[in-house]
Amino acid sequence: MTHTQKRIIINKIVMTLSTLSALIGIGFLFWILAILIFNGMDALSWTIFSQEGAPPGYEESGLKHALIGQLMIVGVATLFGVPLGILAGTYLSEYGQKSHLAETIRDISDIMMSAPSIVIGAFVYAIVVTPMGHFSGWAGSIALIIILLPIILRTTDDMLQLVPSTLREAAFALGAPKYKVIMQVVYRGAKAGILTGILLGVARVAGETAPLLFTSFNDNFLSTDMTDPMASLTVTMYNYATSPYEDWQKIGWAAAFILSMFILSLNIIGRLLLFKKKGR
Amino acid sequence: MSVIIDKIFSFATKYIAIAILFLVAWIFTVLFQHSLDAMEAFGFDFITETKWAPNLEKFGALPAIYGSIVSTFLAMLLAVPLAIGVAIFLSELAPAKLKSPVGVSIELLAAIPSVIYGMWGLFYFVPIVRDVFGGIGISMLTAGIVLSIMILPFMAAVTRDAMNTTPDILKESAYALGGTKWDIIKDIVIPYAKAGIIGSFILALGRAIGETMAVTFVMGNVHQISTNLTAPATSIPVTLANEFTEADTSLYYSSLFELSLILLVISFTIISIAKFYFLRNKRLAS
Amino acid sequence: MATIIDITEEKELEVKNFEFTYAGADAPSIKTLNMPIAKNSITALIGPSGCGKTTLLRAFNRMHDLYPGNKYNGEILFKNRNILADREDLIKLRIQIGMIFQKPTAFPMSIFDNVAYGMRLQGIKNKTELQDRVEKALKDAAIFKEVKERLKHDANGLSGGQQQRLCIARAIAVEPEVLLFDEPTSALDPISTAGIEELIVELKEKVSIVIVTHNMQQAARVSDYTGFMYLGELIEFGRTEDIFVTPKERLTEEYITGKFG
Ligand SMILES: Nc1ncnc2c1ncn2[C@@H]1O[C@H](COP(=O)(O)OP(=O)(O)OP(=O)(O)O)[C@@H](O)[C@H]1O
Ligand SMILES: [Mg+2]
Numbered sequence: 071m072t073h074t075q076k077r078i079i080i081n082k083i084v085m086t087l088s089t090l091s092a093l094i095g096i097g098f099l100f101w102i103l104a105i106l107i108f109n110g111m112d113a114l115s116w117t118i119f120s121q122e123g124a125p126p127g128y129e130e131s132g133l134k135h136a137l138i139g140q141l142m143i144v145g146v147a148t149l150f151g152v153p154l155g156i157l158a159g160t161y162l163s164e165y166g167q168k169s170h171l172a173e174t175i176r177d178i179s180d181i182m183m184s185a186p187s188i189v190i191g192a193f194v195y196a197i198v199v200t201p202m203g204h205f206s207g208w209a210g211s212i213a214l215i216i217i218l219l220p221i222i223l224r225t226t227d228d229m230l231q232l233v234p235s236t237l238r239e240a241a242f243a244l245g246a247p248k249y250k251v252i253m254q255v256v257y258r259g260a261k262a263g264i265l266t267g268i269l270l271g272v273a274r275v276a277g278e279t280a281p282l283l284f285t286s287f288n289d290n291f292l293s294t295d296m297t298d299p300m301a302s303l304t305v306t307m308y309n310y311a312t313s314p315y316e317d318w319q320k321i322g323w324a325a326a327f328i329l330s331m332f333i334l335s336l337n338i339i340g341r342l343l344l345f346k347k348k349g350r
Numbered sequence: 351m352s353v354i355i356d357k358i359f360s361f362a363t364k365y366i367a368i369a370i371l372f373l374v375a376w377i378f379t380v381l382f383q384h385s386l387d388a389m390e391a392f393g394f395d396f397i398t399e400t401k402w403a404p405n406l407e408k409f410g411a412l413p414a415i416y417g418s419i420v421s422t423f424l425a426m427l428l429a430v431p432l433a434i435g436v437a438i439f440l441s442e443l444a445p446a447k448l449k450s451p452v453g454v455s456i457e458l459l460a461a462i463p464s465v466i467y468g469m470w471g472l473f474y475f476v477p478i479v480r481d482v483f484g485g486i487g488i489s490m491l492t493a494g495i496v497l498s499i500m501i502l503p504f505m506a507a508v509t510r511d512a513m514n515t516t517p518d519i520l521k522e523s524a525y526a527l528g529g530t531k532w533d534i535i536k537d538i539v540i541p542y543a544k545a546g547i548i549g550s551f552i553l554a555l556g557r558a559i560g561e562t563m564a565v566t567f568v569m570g571n572v573h574q575i576s577t578n579l580t581a582p583a584t585s586i587p588v589t590l591a592n593e594f595t596e597a598d599t600s601l602y603y604s605s606l607f608e609l610s611l612i613l614l615v616i617s618f619t620i621i622s623i624a625k626f627y628f629l630r631n632k633r634l635a636s
Numbered sequence: 637m638a639t640i641i642d643i644t645e646e647k648e649l650e651v652k653n654f655e656f657t658y659a660g661a662d663a664p665s666i667k668t669l670n671m672p673i674a675k676n677s678i679t680a681l682i683g684p685s686g687c688g689k690t691t692l693l694r695a696f697n698r699m700h701d702l703y704p705g706n707k708y709n710g711e712i713l714f715k716n717r718n719i720l721a722d723r724e725d726l727i728k729l730r731i732q733i734g735m736i737f738q739k740p741t742a743f744p745m746s747i748f749d750n751v752a753y754g755m756r757l758q759g760i761k762n763k764t765e766l767q768d769r770v771e772k773a774l775k776d777a778a779i780f781k782e783v784k785e786r787l788k789h790d791a792n793g794l795s796g797g798q799q800q801r802l803c804i805a806r807a808i809a810v811e812p813e814v815l816l817f818d819e820p821t822s823a824l825d826p827i828s829t830a831g832i833e834e835l836i837v838e839l840k841e842k843v844s845i846v847i848v849t850h851n852m853q854q855a856a857r858v859s860d861y862t863g864f865m866y867l868g869e870l871i872e873f874g875r876t877e878d879i880f881v882t883p884k885e886r887l888t889e890e891y892i893t894g895k896f897g
Contacts (some may be wrong), residue, residue, distance in 0.1 A: 073759020074528075074727055081530035088443060091435025095506060096452060098499050099459045102470045154366055161363035175367050178374055181621045184553060185614065186560025188587045192594070192610040193377045196384050216377075219370065247352040249359035270461075277463025280562035280587065284594045304465050304563075311469045312567065319473075326466050337461045341454075445704060523741035523803070525702060527754035527810060528731040537753070541744040 110327020113320040118328075123290035123301070126315035133325055135292040139301040140329075142294065143207055143286055144276050147214035151275075152268055154215075155222025162223070163230035164252055176227065179220035190216050191281035199285060207293075207300035210286025214275045221274060225267025226260075233259040262347035269340035273333045279304035303329045381611040387604035396608060402573035404593075409605035411612065413573040417490065417585040418613075421569070422559045424494025424579070429502050430551060436502070437509035438535060453510065460503035468567035471496035476568055485580030488570040493583070500564040505554045512546030513539050549628025556620035560613055562587035586613040639884040640670060640873040643861065648814060648844035649673035649696065650713040654720075656691055659705025665691045666868045668710070673814075673861075678836065678845040680859035680876065682852060684896065687865040689848040693816050696846065697733045698726050714814075731758065733814040734807035734843075739823045740799030742791035747783050750791045750802055754810035769809055776842075777805035778835050797828025804835060808843070815839065817847040821854065833858050852892055856880050864888045 121132030158175075166172025190213050198209040233256050241251040257264070279302075287299040288309060303325045310322035388396060388409060399410025440453050475496055480487030516539045524534045540547070570582025571592040584592075586609050597603045650673070656666040666688045673679050681689045691700075698719065700706040711718040719729055731754070743750050751770040760766060770787075774780035779801040783794070791802055800820060807815060817836065821829040836845060837858055849855050855862055855876065862879040864872045864887070872879060872888040883889045890896055 074757075076759075077530050077533065077757065078727070081532040084532045084535075085443060088435040088438040091432045092439035092443075092452075095432045095436045095502055096456070099456070099503060101474075102462075102467065102499070103459070105470060105474060106466065157363045158367035158370060161360075161367040165360055165364060166367065171368070175370055177625065178371055180625055181618060182370075182374060184557050184560075184617070184621045186562070186587060186617050188560070188562045188590050189381070189610045189614045190377070192590065192607060193380055195594070196380050196607070216373065219373075223367070223370065247356045249356045250352070252359070273461060277461075277465065279463065279465040280591060283591055287595070304463065307469065308465060308563070308566075311472060322469065326469055330462055330466055333461055333463065334458055337458055517741075519737050519739060520741050520743065522699060522702065523735070523737060524743065524753070526697060526699065526730055526735040527806070528727045528757055530727065533757060537745075538743055544744075 106323075106327055106330055109320075109323035110330075113324035114327065118321065118324045122292045123306070126313070126318050128317075131317065131321060133303065133306065133321060133328070135289065136301040136303045136306040136325060137328070138292060138294065139207065139286070139289070140276070140303040142296065143210045143282070143300060143302055144214065144272065146207070146211040146296065147218055147275060148268075148272050150211070151215040151218035152222055152271075155219050155271075156226045156264065158219070159223040159226025160230065160252060162227040164248070164256065176224065179224050182220040183224065186280075187213075187217055187278055188280035188283070191283060191285055194281070194285045202297075205285065205287035205299040207286050207296035207298065210282045210300060210302065211296070213281035213285045214278060217278060217281065218271050218275045221271040222267060225271065226264055229260040229263030229267060230256055232263065262343050266340040266344045269336045269343070273336035273340070276336075277304065277329065277333050279308055283308075378611075378614070381607055381614060384607035385604055385611050387601055388608040389604075391601055391604075396605070397612070400575055402589075404597075404599075404602050407599065407601055409601070410573075411586075411605075411609055413575050414584050414586045414589045414609060415612070416575050417493075417569070417583040417588070418559055418616075420579075421490055421493040421497055421565060421583070421585055422555060424491065425497035425501060425558050426551070426555055428495060428498035429505055429554070432498070432502055433505035433509050433551075434547075436506035437513055440506070440510045441513040442531060442535060442539070453507070456503045457507050460507055463563070464500050464561055465563040467496055467500040467564045471499075471564065472567040479580070483580045485578075486570075486582070488568055488582050489580045490569065490576075490583040491579040493565040493569040493585070493588075494579075496564050496568055497558050497561060500561065501554045501558050504557070505550060508550035508553075509547050512543040512550060515546065516542045545628045549624045552620060552624035552628065556617050556624060559620065560587060560617045562591050566591045586610075638869065638871055638873075640870060641875070641878075643672050643674050645674040645677060647672045648675040648714070649846075651692075651710070652713065653710035654692070654695065654712060655709035656688075656695060656700070657707045657709075658691075659703060659707075664709075664868065666695075669868075669870050671863055671870055671873050673844060673846055675844050676840055676842075677860040678840050678847060678858055679861040679863065680855035681846065681848045681863050681865060682850075682855050682891070683865035683871075684891065685850075688868045689865055690818055691868075692865070693735075693818055693846060693848050695720070696814065696816055697730050697735055698724065699735070701726060731810050732812055733816065734810065734812035735816040736800070736803055736807055736818070736820045738819045740796055740803055742794065742799045742802060745791065746788050747791045747794070747802060748787040751806050751809050753806060758810065770805075773805040773809035774802075776808055776839070777801045778831065778838075779805060795828070797824050797831060800824060800828070800832060801835065804832075804839075808839065812843060814844045814846070817845065819848055819850060822850065829854075852880075864891060866891070 117130060118132045119134060121130045122135040124131035162172045162175060194209050194213040198212055199205055237255055237259055238251055241255045282302050282305050286302055288305045289299045289301045293300055307322045307325040310318040397411050397415060400412045401408050401410045402413060440449060476487035476492055479492045483491060521534050521538055524538045565585060566588050569584060569588045571584045571588050572582040573584055589609060590606060594606055597606055651669055651671045654666060654669040655664050657664040683689055694700055708720045712720050748770055751773050752766050755766060755769060779798060782798060794802060821832050859876045862876045863870050866887055872883060872885045880892055
């Protein structure tokens with residue numbers, strides 16, 4: 071066998087292995103997706119949306135409390151995290167630019183984006199839960215804000231930098247003050263990108279469980295008071311899934327399904343936005 | 351008027367940005383302060399002591415550290431070859447019609463929250479591990495496998511992106527010398543994208559070691575150091591998730607805070623290595 | 637409509653009724669093209685941007701096969717066989733017909749390993765043989781003197797002109813019979829360009845050469861034969877001096893006098 075023949079055979083083997091590993095990897099992932107859809111659809115019913123939590127064994131048991139809690143915790147985090155992140159990102163792109171300070175903030179934010187979220191939970195426990203004396207929806211939101219901030223900051227920074235500088239210069243040439251140039255020209259030019267960043271960022275924090283475990287904690291009943299412990303889909307899912315009761319486990323799958331669909335939709339919408347923008 | 355608004359705007363954006371740095375410093379400080387009790391009580395022994403017995407007020411972090419390292423190592427061992435395989439498939443092998451749908455599905459799967467992977471692991475993977483490898487199924491091995499599946503989409507996507515940065519013309523030059531696809535991948539694409547690929551793997555490692563929900567379901571939170579991979583174990587995040595709300599003494603709390611601090615320092619270090627040595631000038635994928 | 641002379645020399649390659657369509661394109665990028673390539677001589681392909689020069693050149697080593705869905709028709713004869721046939725061994729073909737690209741393409745490895753790359757692919761492991769052949773290729777590519785002290789250094793440390801000569805050395809190290817050049821000097825300064833042109837002329841003693849160029853002086857300076865292409869067709873093919881001095885086709889004349897393009 072010549073060397074070249076050998077190379078061709080090795081090539082075939084490696085390519086087969088690669089295709090195989092792709093199949094295995096993709097197979098696993100679709101397996102998870104299939105289970106999610108199958109169990110989720112099976113568990114989904116009107117009671118899931120209309121009823122609060124109930125002890126195991128009760129027919130009328132749902133996720134209303136967790137859905138509302140989740141929306142409130144994530145909503146409040148978005149309300150604070152997004153504007154703050156956008157303003158900070160604006161500083162990096164429009165004022166700090168390549169300065170030492172801006173670069174340091176970028177680096178630290180990048181690292182924070184991959185830092186373990188459970189540690190953020192511990193931090194918020196120390197600064198919010200301990201002084202208050204009890205768990206609260208606020209504490210959960212604060213933990214999520216800390217996770218959301220660097221994500222929004224970095225995407226805003228990136229997206230603003232994509233706006234061509236000639237656009238800014240043209241606006242400055244008309245005598246506009248900097249804040250107006252930023253608000254009216256730069257933000258407008260980066261709108262789709264920033265929106266995508268927000269959607270992906272919110273999707274990311276909406277799936278966070280670990281930082282909520284000991285901040286917003288949990289509640290099996292509906293509560294809309296942010297100063298009280300609050301249910302979230304993720305923590306409820308965790309508690310129900312690890313419980314020994316089959317009906318609770320089933321409700322856990324419903325929570326998993328609802329949450330995943332929500333997060334996947336945000337991701338898909340975000341991608342479409344960016345895609346549409348590129349297409350233009 | 352404009353001038354004043356302009357000043358306020360630039361001032362506000364600047365100090366919010368700087369606040370991020372203070373926030374990070376504050377996190378470290380708070381974790382450190384709350385760890386002081388445990389540090390005073392155990393000193394350096396905290397990380398070498400193997401016994402974790404809250405009822406005896408004895409806290410040794412070694413089983414959790416050991417579990418974090420071993421489960422992450424197992425996860426990388428399984429995920430790295432799979433990720434490379436998937437990346438090669440996506441960047442060099444897949445027909446154009448498959449490339450983008452499969453690629454996008456992988457990216458979307460990377461967005462699915464880890465709690466779902468953990469739940470899947472508990473209900474579907476624990477029984478398989480129990481039947482195939484023995485034990486009760488809740489184990490270090492299960493944690494490693496579930497963790498590897500969880501980081502696979504992220505790793506495959508970034509590895510593919512790194513491979514895709516290889517200029518076509520460079521690959522064509524090697525084909526023009528009579529190379530096979532594999533020759534081109536191993537001699538051109540991988541060396542060209544090396545820094546990006548290694549950086550992404552280390553980044554994935556940094557994320558895996560701090561991952562909580564994917565492993566909490568399937569690890570068991572048993573503070574023991576066992577070479578038997580089918581035995582239950584624990585890791586730092588698993589300990590935190592299970593015990594934080596149960597801690598009833600200040601020493602217990604403090605020990606959990608010290609665990610948090612250790613975890614934060616470890617992942618900060620790993621992520622920094624990825625970022626500063628390998629991914630300089632590259633944006634970390636979110 | 638087209639004026640295509642027959643050549644007196646032995647033919648290295650012969651294009652017969654060649655037609656090429658890119659994947660997904662509705663119309664062919666090259667339409668029924670006939671043309672000989674003479675042995676041990678230089679054939680230049682000229683024509684306005686998008687006329688199909690690169691497309692034709694990349695058919696000679698079946699580069700188009702790297703991307704699925706591209707379609708060939710007709711024949712290209714090489715050593716009495718049609719290299720467009722399905723059974724053609726592409727690896728062997730590409731060893732026999734080498735290619736130099738528009739931009740230097742130094743691999744991410746040392747200078748020595750770059751030149752040795754093609755030989756290693758063929759299974760040559762013997763240290764002294766590799767050493768000798770790398771040295772010879774570098775000498776033939778007129779770059780040995782400049783790099784002999786730093787063969788183990790990363791090839792990306794070389795200048796653009798040096799890298800392009802390194803790529804030529806890498807291509808000739810496997811002793812091909814044909815070399816294809818696609819605008820090899822378009823990314824280089826005038827001095828490096830002159831060096832490469834000189835080198836190409838020297839190389840024709842050993843190999844047959846096809847060169848695509850946008851630079852008409854370059855075509856006139858280095859080539860023996862010239863083909864003028866327009867909108868996917870070969871309009872005129874002949875001896876270089878005839879094409880540039882007494883073109884038969886009006887389009888050719890307009891192009892070389894700079895009336896369009
Ligand atoms: N990958 C491709 N897919 C589809 N069409 C292509 C592709 N590459 C080139 N074409 C089309 O084929 C035609 C010929 O292109 P080609 O690159 O061969 O031109 P060229 O003569 O080399 O031009 P230039 O002088 O600009 O390099 C053009 O109309 C071009 O748009
Ligand atoms: Mg061309």
